[in-house]
Amino acid sequence: xxxxxxxxxxxxxxxxxxxxxxxxxxxxxxxxxxxxxxxxxxxxxxxxxxxxxxxxxxxxxxxxxxxxxxxxxxxxxxxxxxxxxxxxxxxxxxxxxxxxxxxxxxxxxxxxxxxxxxxxxxxxxxxxxxxxxxxxxxxxxxxxxxxxxxxxxxxxxxxxxxxxxxxxxxxxxxxxxxxxxxxxxxxxxxxxxxxxxxxxxxxxxxxxxxxxx
Amino acid sequence: xxxxxxxxxxxxxxxxxxxxxxxxxxxxxxxxxxxxxxxxxxxxxxxxxxxxxxxxxxxxxxxxxxxxxxxxxxxxxxxxxxxxxxxxxxxxxxxxxxxxxxxxxxxxxxxxxxxxxxxxxxxxxxxxxxxxxxxxxxxxxxxxxxxxxxxxxxxxxxxxxxxxxxxxxxxxxxxxxxxxxxxxxxxxxxxxxxxxxxxxxxxxxxxxxxxxxxxxxxxxxxxxxxxxxxxxxxxxxxxxxxxxxxxxxxxxxxxxxxxxxxxxxxxxxxxxxxxxxxxxxxxxxxxxxxxxxxxxxxxxxxxxxxxxxxxxxxxxxxxxxxxxxxxxxxxxxxxxxxxxxxxxxxxxxxxxxxxxxxxxxxxxxxxxxxxxxxxxxxxxxxxxxxxxxxxxxxxxxxxxxxxxxxxxxxxxxxxxxxxxxxxxxxxxxxxxxxxxxxxxxxxxxxxxxxxxxxxxxxxxxxxxxxxxxxxxxxxxxxxxxxxxxxxxxxxxxxxxxxxxxxxxxxxxxxxxxxxxxxxxxxxxxxxxxxxxxxxxxxxxxxxxxxxxxxxxxxxxxxxxxxxxxxxxxxxxxxxxxxxxxxxxxxxxxxxxxxxxxxxxxxxxxxxxxxxxxxxxxxxxxxxxxxxxxxxxxxxxxxxxxxxxxxxxxxxxxxxxxxxxxxxxxxxxxxxxxxxxxxxxxxxxxxxxxxxxxxxxxxxxxxxxxxxxxxxxxxxxxxxxxxxxxxxxxxxxxxxxxxxxxxxxxxxxxxxxx
Numbered sequence: 032x033x034x035x036x037x038x039x040x041x042x043x044x045x046x047x048x049x050x051x052x053x054x055x056x057x058x059x060x061x062x063x064x065x066x067x068x069x070x071x072x073x074x075x076x077x078x079x080x081x082x083x084x085x086x087x088x089x090x091x092x093x094x095x096x097x098x099x100x101x102x103x104x105x106x107x108x109x110x111x112x113x114x115x116x117x118x119x120x121x122x123x124x125x126x127x128x129x130x131x132x133x134x135x136x137x138x139x140x141x142x143x144x145x146x147x148x149x150x151x152x153x154x155x156x157x158x159x160x161x162x163x164x165x166x167x168x169x170x171x172x173x174x175x176x177x178x179x180x181x182x183x184x185x186x187x188x189x190x191x192x193x194x195x196x197x198x199x200x201x202x203x204x205x206x207x208x209x210x211x212x213x214x215x216x217x218x219x220x221x222x223x224x225x226x227x228x229x230x231x232x233x234x235x236x237x238x239x240x241x242x243x244x
Numbered sequence: 245x246x247x248x249x250x251x252x253x254x255x256x257x258x259x260x261x262x263x264x265x266x267x268x269x270x271x272x273x274x275x276x277x278x279x280x281x282x283x284x285x286x287x288x289x290x291x292x293x294x295x296x297x298x299x300x301x302x303x304x305x306x307x308x309x310x311x312x313x314x315x316x317x318x319x320x321x322x323x324x325x326x327x328x329x330x331x332x333x334x335x336x337x338x339x340x341x342x343x344x345x346x347x348x349x350x351x352x353x354x355x356x357x358x359x360x361x362x363x364x365x366x367x368x369x370x371x372x373x374x375x376x377x378x379x380x381x382x383x384x385x386x387x388x389x390x391x392x393x394x395x396x397x398x399x400x401x402x403x404x405x406x407x408x409x410x411x412x413x414x415x416x417x418x419x420x421x422x423x424x425x426x427x428x429x430x431x432x433x434x435x436x437x438x439x440x441x442x443x444x445x446x447x448x449x450x451x452x453x454x455x456x457x458x459x460x461x462x463x464x465x466x467x468x469x470x471x472x473x474x475x476x477x478x479x480x481x482x483x484x485x486x487x488x489x490x491x492x493x494x495x496x497x498x499x500x501x502x503x504x505x506x507x508x509x510x511x512x513x514x515x516x517x518x519x520x521x522x523x524x525x526x527x528x529x530x531x532x533x534x535x536x537x538x539x540x541x542x543x544x545x546x547x548x549x550x551x552x553x554x555x556x557x558x559x560x561x562x563x564x565x566x567x568x569x570x571x572x573x574x575x576x577x578x579x580x581x582x583x584x585x586x587x588x589x590x591x592x593x594x595x596x597x598x599x600x601x602x603x604x605x606x607x608x609x610x611x612x613x614x615x616x617x618x619x620x621x622x623x624x625x626x627x628x629x630x631x632x633x634x635x636x637x638x639x640x641x642x643x644x645x646x647x648x649x650x651x652x653x654x655x656x657x658x659x660x661x662x663x664x665x666x667x668x669x670x671x672x673x674x675x676x677x678x679x680x681x682x683x684x685x686x687x688x689x690x691x692x693x694x695x696x697x698x699x700x701x702x703x704x705x706x707x708x709x710x711x712x713x714x715x716x717x718x719x720x721x722x723x724x725x726x727x728x729x730x731x732x733x734x735x736x737x738x739x740x741x742x743x744x745x746x747x748x749x750x751x752x753x754x755x756x757x758x759x760x761x762x763x764x765x766x767x768x769x770x771x772x773x774x775x776x777x778x779x780x781x782x783x784x785x786x787x788x789x790x791x792x793x794x795x796x797x798x799x800x801x802x803x804x805x806x807x808x809x810x811x812x813x814x815x816x817x818x819x820x821x822x823x824x825x826x827x828x829x830x831x832x833x834x835x836x837x838x839x840x841x842x843x844x845x846x847x848x849x850x851x852x853x854x855x856x857x858x859x860x861x862x863x864x865x866x867x868x869x870x871x872x873x874x875x876x877x878x879x880x881x882x883x884x885x886x887x888x889x890x891x892x893x894x895x896x897x898x899x900x901x902x903x904x905x906x907x908x909x910x911x912x913x914x915x916x917x918x919x920x921x922x923x924x925x926x927x928x929x930x931x932x933x934x935x936x937x938x939x940x941x942x943x944x945x946x947x948x949x950x951x952x953x954x955x956x957x958x959x960x961x962x963x964x965x966x967x968x969x970x971x972x973x974x975x976x977x978x979x980x981x982x983x984x985x986x987x988x989x990x991x992x993x994x995x996x997x
Contacts, residue, residue, distance in 0.1 A: 044482065045456075045460055046478075047449035047450070047453060047456060047478040047479070047860075048449075048478055048860070049320050049321055049449070049450070049453045049860045050321050050860075050861075050878060051318075051319055051320050051321045051323075051324055051453065053321070053874075054321035054324040054325050054874050055319070055324045057874065058305060058306070058324065060274065063266075063271040064265060064266060064271055076888075076898065076916075076917055076918050076919065077918075077919050077920075078476070078481060078919070078920065079476060079477060079478045079481055079918075079920050080478075080481060081478070158317075160308075163308045163310065163317045163318070164308060164317065164318055164319040164323075164324060165318065166315075166318045166319065166320055166453040166454040166456050166457060167449075167453070167456040167457060167460055168457060168460055181461075181464060182464045183464065184464065185464075
């Protein structure tokens with residue numbers, strides 16, 4: 032039996048930045064040491080808030096649309112897979128085009144690797160590794176009914192607007208009541224001034240990269 | 245004499261810490277998994293269930309254990325990556341004896357006989373108590389019990405203490421004073437039932453990530469959360485009320501909250517009258533402790549104090565949690581009692597959704613502190629000075645009272661006696677004071693004056709570098725046993741593999757030493773289960789009563805909560821359901837906690853508060869986690885967190901190298917400018933050794949009752965590092981990420997010869 036494949040939810044408010052998801056994802060026999068999920072500080076220096084980025088498994092994935100080699104496929108369960116190795120030309124189009132910044136082209140493998148929602152586990156009826164180990168439920172795999180029963184205040188949506196591009200995703204994100212679409216104006220973010228606290232300390236050269244801290 | 249015979253960098257090159265990645269034989273050679281071993285994580289008091297993937301005699305990966313009820317597969321990154329330590333290139337695989345330049349490998353007979361000779365020689369010359377033992381509670385219950393018996397009956401010394409003295413002893417002492425028992429009052433299952441959760445001095449999100457699930461369950465049901473912490477931690481960020489308390493002023497804050505509870509009639513008069521002693525004195529002691537009084541002391545606005553009191557006072561159910569943030573003070577016991585007073589004043593204990601717990605930090609921090617591991621304690625959490633308690637244990641051990649030593653020195657007192665020359669020998673297991681001892685430069689000086697040091701460890705810890713003899717011991721996954729989680733649940737630790745090369749289980753080493761010390765009669769056990777069964781008898785009738793717990797029951801019931809006095813007893817997830825304490829009078833004891841300042845507070849010369857703590861990526865002294873690449877990549881070394889307003893005032897910028905100085909030492913680290921800390925306070929995590937140890941800066945002052953050092957408050961100043969200091973810091977930081985040299989790495993891949 033394959034599946035059943037359930038829903039995947041990201042609830043960023045719950046993320047504590049522990050990176051158990053990254054650690055566990057990296058254990059996969061397919062991508063061996065390289066995590067396909069990433070946790071970032073949302074507002075470095077201002078707040079300890081972090082959020083995890085997984086592949087959102089778009090209904091009409093931008094990565095597949097821009098692929099000149101037709102190497103990126105969506106399966107019948109709505110899961111977007113890594114590029115098909117025989118077809119992939121490692122051109123990086125997918126990496127540049129994805130609005131969520133998910134696909135990564137491995138130069139060594141000449142292939143784009145990305146989250147496939149732990150196909151080896153989910154196809155066997157298990158939960159994806161990241162959602163299994165996540166200690167807070169910031170990553171949740173289950174049915175909509177389960178989510179609602181556990182988190183009556185949770186409100187999950189899957190509609191995004193990046194400028195004029197509208198994207199519906201298989202993965203849902205939990206947001207405050209009243210929000211029905213997540214709108215991101217990329218141009219606005221690019222032009223945003225650094226906050227006062229960051230600006231005050233950013234004039235001098237940094238001796239240690241932020242990753243080091 | 246205990247000392248280094250090589251530059252530290254040479255020890256690092258030979259024995260690590262090196263960072264290790266990938267499974268035992270590399271990603272290209274991960275063998276097919278032969279079996280999954282259900283056991284528990286070796287890091288932290290949550291003791292999450294986990295399955296280790298085993299092939300041959302190697303742990304090659306992990307698989308979540310979703311059936312274990314506490315964590316249902318959830319883990320933190322340390323748990324996920326812990327399997328990488330088992331076949332790490334740095335593992336000690338042979339006994340070591342110090343030479344004029346480092347160590348030479350030795351056989352077990354030579355190493356053990358040398359230890360025995362030196363024990364006898366020192367004790368003949370200076371008396372039995374001149375040889376001391378330091379231990380730790382990453383050890384299983386069986387090993388902890390065995391250490392307690394070994395020190396008293398094989399070493400004949402009173403001077404055994406443990407690293408819990410650096411961890412949570414103030415909580416245990418406060419619990420015993422108030423409740424007559426030292427255990428979380430409730431299982432974690434009561435957390436989601438509470439409508440208010442009060443978290444005092446615990447960065448739950450980084451130190452106990454898997455407990456967060458329970459806090460979120462409560463919030464999903466509408467619970468509110470109060471967090472008391474000088475920093476906005478990830479849990480503090482989402483709290484309904486975050487009180488950014490000034491370090492060292494918790495008891496004043498709690499006194500003011502109690503004052504407000506009384507002033508507003510939020511006290512459970514019936515409970516206090518019928519079930520508590522000391523209410524009149526306690527109420528009188530906070531009569532003048534208004535919120536306005538507490539505001540200038542604590543730095544918390546009076547309105548926030550009143551709001552916290554209202555939230556606590558009006559709640560129908562509640563759960564109060566605290567951890568090291570309130571405990572590691574010269575008034576740690578008072579801080580703990582001031583919180584317990586809030587719980588008892590409102591009578592919210594011993595019922596569903598009404599709970600209280602310290603969140604114990606170390607892997608077996610709960611079980612390891614119950615069965616004779618401490619200088620003043622016998623199994624079953626008995627008192628070593630109580631004649632009735634002594635008689636019970638003497639009978640189980642088959643000895644006379646005269647053969648059982650009395651109370652010995654506590655951890656810091658042992659180091660002071662080493663410094664004074666009163667103690668000449670130390671056997672150290674599961675403890676790394678060159679990271680974890682307060683005022684670490686003093687601890688190093690004490691070790692350097694020690695005529696004989698023997699260390700049992702699985703890696704060459706920074707302390708082991710100074711040893712005369714190093715005995716290669718076992719990891720948690722290499723020996724069978726049990727541990728007791730922070731909620732009081734006794735769980736099974738299963739051996740997945742056996743120790744590599746000539747390394748032996750800690751149990752074997754202790755039993756073999758006992759035999760060579762002439763006590764084979766008291767230390768012959770068929771296996772670890774045999775030790776556990778003796779522990780059951782020794783604990784029977786004590787408060788920490790394990791008599792009814794068997795390994796079989798633990799398997800069948802997914803753990804058993806003590807007290808469990810007989811095999812037919814179901815165990816006790818929730819204490820005090822009969823509204824009685826474990827004191828002989830059955831009452832809950834209230835204690836006034838008049839506020840007093842910390843041992844060292846900022847002044848003109850050292851104007852800033854320094855507080856220390858943990859990172860989610862490291863465990864205790866880092867002996868294990870500083871060797872795992874993923875964890876080292878995420879948190880390679882210490883740093884100093886500072887508020888932008890203080891940074892601006894000092895002319896310092898983000899990520900610059902700064903030197904933090906106190907009256908005891910200096911530490912050069914990168915600065916992290918963050919808005920999430922009080923402007924009068926800086927924070928440095930403590931997991932690193934020697935020249936990178938935050939504990940070079942901390943105070944050796946002790947709580948008068950618990951003898952716990954004040955890790956959480958010191959006075960410091962911060963300035964830009966000099967060119968020389970910066971160069972040295974860069975060298976030290978580069979060393980933290982050393983890969984294993986090829987010969988060590990090859991040995992790990994192929995197994996020792």
